[in-house]
Amino acid sequence: MDIYSAVPFSAWLALSGLLFTIGAIGFLIRRDPIVMFMCIELMLNAGNLLLVASARYRAVMDGQIYVFFVMTVAAAEVAVGLAIIVAIFRQRLDIDVDEMSEMRG
Amino acid sequence: MSIDLTTEFIKQNLWVSAPVWSLAAAAALVLLVGAFRPRSTHSLLPALGLIGVIVSGCVTVHASQIATAPLGMQSIDSFTVVFDLIILIATAIGIIISSPYVNRESLARGEYYALMMFSSSGAMLMGASDNFIMMFLGLELLSIPLYVLSGFRRLEGISQEAALKYFLLGSFASAFFVYGTALVFAATGTTSIAAALAANSGAMLTMGVGMVLVALGFKVALVPFHMWTPDVYEGAPTSVTAFMSVVAKAAGFGGLARIVAPGLSPNWHLLLWLLAAGTMIWGNLIAIPQQNIKRLLAYSSISHAGYILMGLLTLSRDSVAGVDGMSAVLFYLLVYTLMNFGAFAVVIVFAGSGDKAEDIDDYRGIARRSPLLAALMSVFLLSLAGIPPFAGFFGKLFLFSAAVQAGYPGLAVIAVLTSVMGVFYYLRVTVVMFMEEEPASGVADKPSVSASPTYGFVLGALAALVIVVGILAAPVLNWTAGGAESLTAGRPAASASVRYCALCRLQRFISRPFAFDCTELRNLRYR
Amino acid sequence: MTWIPFVLIAAVAVFFALYLVLSKNAVHGALSLVLVLVSLAIFFLLLGAEFIFIVQVAVYAGAIMVLFLFVMMLLNVGGAEGPLRENPSWQLAAAIVLGCVLLFEAALHIARAGEGVRHFPQAIAADFGSPERIGQLLFSSYLLPFEITSLVLLAAMIGAVVLALRRFP
Numbered sequence: 001m002d003i004y005s006a007v008p009f010s011a012w013l014a015l016s017g018l019l020f021t022i023g024a025i026g027f028l029i030r031r032d033p034i035v036m037f038m039c040i041e042l043m044l045n046a047g048n049l050l051l052v053a054s055a056r057y058r059a060v061m062d063g064q065i066y067v068f069f070v071m072t073v074a075a076a077e078v079a080v081g082l083a084i085i086v087a088i089f090r091q092r093l094d095i096d097v098d099e100m101s102e103m104r105g
Numbered sequence: 106m107s108i109d110l111t112t113e114f115i116k117q118n119l120w121v122s123a124p125v126w127s128l129a130a131a132a133a134l135v136l137l138v139g140a141f142r143p144r145s146t147h148s149l150l151p152a153l154g155l156i157g158v159i160v161s162g163c164v165t166v167h168a169s170q171i172a173t174a175p176l177g178m179q180s181i182d183s184f185t186v187v188f189d190l191i192i193l194i195a196t197a198i199g200i201i202i203s204s205p206y207v208n209r210e211s212l213a214r215g216e217y218y219a220l221m222m223f224s225s226s227g228a229m230l231m232g233a234s235d236n237f238i239m240m241f242l243g244l245e246l247l248s249i250p251l252y253v254l255s256g257f258r259r260l261e262g263i264s265q266e267a268a269l270k271y272f273l274l275g276s277f278a279s280a281f282f283v284y285g286t287a288l289v290f291a292a293t294g295t296t297s298i299a300a301a302l303a304a305n306s307g308a309m310l311t312m313g314v315g316m317v318l319v320a321l322g323f324k325v326a327l328v329p330f331h332m333w334t335p336d337v338y339e340g341a342p343t344s345v346t347a348f349m350s351v352v353a354k355a356a357g358f359g360g361l362a363r364i365v366a367p368g369l370s371p372n373w374h375l376l377l378w379l380l381a382a383g384t385m386i387w388g389n390l391i392a393i394p395q396q397n398i399k400r401l402l403a404y405s406s407i408s409h410a411g412y413i414l415m416g417l418l419t420l421s422r423d424s425v426a427g428v429d430g431m432s433a434v435l436f437y438l439l440v441y442t443l444m445n446f447g448a449f450a451v452v453i454v455f456a457g458s459g460d461k462a463e464d465i466d467d468y469r470g471i472a473r474r475s476p477l478l479a480a481l482m483s484v485f486l487l488s489l490a491g492i493p494p495f496a497g498f499f500g501k502l503f504l505f506s507a508a509v510q511a512g513y514p515g516l517a518v519i520a521v522l523t524s525v526m527g528v529f530y531y532l533r534v535t536v537v538m539f540m541e542e543e544p545a546s547g548v549a550d551k552p553s554v555s556a557s558p559t560y561g562f563v564l565g566a567l568a569a570l571v572i573v574v575g576i577l578a579a580p581v582l583n584w585t586a587g588g589a590e591s592l593t594a595g596r597p598a599a600s601a602s603v604r605y606c607a608l609c610r611l612q613r614f615i616s617r618p619f620a621f622d623c624t625e626l627r628n629l630r631y632r
Numbered sequence: 633m634t635w636i637p638f639v640l641i642a643a644v645a646v647f648f649a650l651y652l653v654l655s656k657n658a659v660h661g662a663l664s665l666v667l668v669l670v671s672l673a674i675f676f677l678l679l680g681a682e683f684i685f686i687v688q689v690a691v692y693a694g695a696i697m698v699l700f701l702f703v704m705m706l707l708n709v710g711g712a713e714g715p716l717r718e719n720p721s722w723q724l725a726a727a728i729v730l731g732c733v734l735l736f737e738a739a740l741h742i743a744r745a746g747e748g749v750r751h752f753p754q755a756i757a758a759d760f761g762s763p764e765r766i767g768q769l770l771f772s773s774y775l776l777p778f779e780i781t782s783l784v785l786l787a788a789m790i791g792a793v794v795l796a797l798r799r800f801p
Binding site: 025034035053055061076086 | 634649665695726760766770777787789
Binding site for chain 1: 237238241242245249252253256259260262265266268269272273276277279280281283284286287288290291294295296309
């Protein structure tokens with residue numbers, strides 16, 4: 001399949017930009033911490049798509065290596081993030097960010 | 106392509122990364138001892154951690170004399186050494202301050218110190234990285250332990266809230282970092298910082314660098330990316346707050362220095378200018394009405410980020426201004442470490458078991474009961490405010506003069522005005538402590554505040570250092586100037602001797618016992 | 633005609649990304665994120681990143697998303713939640729501003745797509761993206777970062793264990 005001659009690099013850029021935007025907006029408008037966290041994963045994946053596409057576009061492997069590291073770190077973040085959410089949930093059985101009101105100001 | 110795993114290659118790699126792995130190895134050791142020793146020996150852990158920090162410092166200095174070949178990932182130039190030593194000093198103070206606090210709040214575990222040291226090794230990595238991938242890993246190695254540490258008081262909702270808030274916003278910023286560096290890679294085809302920024306290609310590179318700046322702006326809490334700061338600082342255990350306010354900030358600025366130093370496109374100078382001005386103004390303005398001492402110090406730390414960013418901005422100019430500015434930044438980071446840790450240590454002592462008394466109202470008339478503690482707190486606060494003869498004054502002075510010299514007089518004026526604003530809220534705490542009466546109802550049942558021997562020692566030492574570094578600013582500044590030099594190595598430079606003189610002459614001039622003479626100030630030619 | 637696979641998969645990715653952001657049910661959101669990840673994995677394969685493709689499917693869409701779903705099941709969340717914040721706050725304002733900026737950027741790239749200068753190079757090394765090449769890079773130029781990931785993972789592991797302990801022994 002000769003996808004390279006038909007789809008220019010800009011299309012990949014635009015797609016990853018769109019996915020990143022959706023993720024960022026989702027992070028800002030949602031209030032369930034787990035969903036906010038999944039939006040962050042979406043943003044990271046948009047970055048990965050851009051890295052892989054530009055690695056092919058530049059014919060340099062470094063982009064793919066970067067993706068490998070991003071995935072490793074994402075796994076670490078998920079472990080810690082979900083542990084925080086579980087700890088909170090045990091404490092108050094309610095993980096709605098807006099209702100956290102011990103601190104204001 | 107063949108894998109070149111020769112002994113020489115591995116040796117070089119080991120030495121270049123020696124500061125990071127030596128501290129991480131010490132952290133792992135603390136962790137293991139904490140896991141396998143009986144609980145009664147837990148007081149050994151901070152001592153072990155301290156030894157690890159000292160060894161790591163020695164390894165850093167030694168490695169800098171051995172490792173020369175740049176591997177393109179991480180460099181161990183003189184900037185790295187100075188920066189790493191500042192981080193290690195902060196880590197050592199952080200460990201000492203933590204140990205009685207975590208015992209009091211029953212958080213004492215090997216994991217606590219291990220995470221703190223892992224976080225510091227991430228900070229050292231950020232300041233040493235030559236490659237965006239390395240900086241990303243440093244950022245995460247710094248942040249992930251901090252997320253956990255801020256939620257360390259697991260049974261208290263406020264601490265967990267802090268952890269969640271810090272985690273979500275920190276990861277959001279990390280995603281910006283990844284996407285920004287992806288854009289930079291798309292535009293230039295390299296992940297090396299210097300090579301990428303040297304490439305001269307338009308909008309995509311600019312956009313990418315912008316997103317990276319946003320991500321690091323989150324870490325150092327620049328306005329408008331500071332929203333998380335007060336809540337996280339208030340909710341986290343106080344010792345973690347102190348650590349975070351110093352090390353995370355220093356790490357972010359180390360990363361920023363590595364990005365700004367190769368020469369940022371002029372498009373970004375205006376943005377950095379605006380960020381610095383906004384941070385100084387907003388941070389100081391919002392600090393004024395704060396009622397909680399930890400929130401007050403949080404906003405104060407935001408405003409200090411603004412001052413430091415102002416110094417960093419000078420790196421965008423020629424190398425002379427850059428060295429002066431950057432040595433002022435490193436000097437300020439060191440001084441900020443001393444005075445901020447001091448202030449937070451007093452907060453820990455005053456707050457008492459369970460961190461109950463953290464409102465400024467709780468400080469009313471406290472000088473009657475414990476005059477020495479109140480006096481020490483005043484030293485740290487006055488130094489943060491930038492009042493002579495404390496080190497904070499000289500730190501600010503060097504930053505301001507570097508900014509003027511680099512051609513940012515407007516920014517320096519804003520900095521001076523906002524420092525005056527800062528004096529107001531720092532002094533308010535002092536006034537509350539010394540001038541006001543203690544609420545009558547509480548006097549009888551309140552035990553007198555007394556610091557444990559550890560805190561007595563630490564507070565005394567920090568206060569002494571804040572004064573001594575102020576008086577002996579010249580040699581310290583010489584040391585930081587040596588670090589700043591390597592950052593601007595590639596630029597057209599003046600001769601080294603002249604460069605060192607610039608700020609030292611100013612310092613000598615000032616430390617002449619406060620005999621200010623305006624004509625001399627005007628005649629003072631930097632070079 | 634070679635546009636068609638790209639457009640189809642991209643449409644799937646964008647649709648399910650939007651579904652994640654807008655659906656009321658967190659579990660549905662997680663499942664749609666899995667679909668986004670899988671469609672991105674196909675893109676990775678098309679772009680010559682074999683190794684990344686495998687990792688994406690096995691680790692990301694597999695392990696990480698299973699962890700998400702596991703936590704949701706454990707906590708029994710994912711019920712009815714309003715999709716949007718009720719009160720317009722700074723977040724909403726920030727979302728609008730940020731969205732406009734980022735969308736503008738995406739639009740800019742679409743507009744430039746017609747220029748024709750930004751096509752991929754046709755000739756590329758046969759082993760581009762293969763596990764061998766990745767391994768060689770990881771153990772030569774990227775040896776240091778590779779070692780550092782072990783620290784990141786260790787720190788995360790310790791952190792997760794500490795947070796998950798019910799009480800300190």
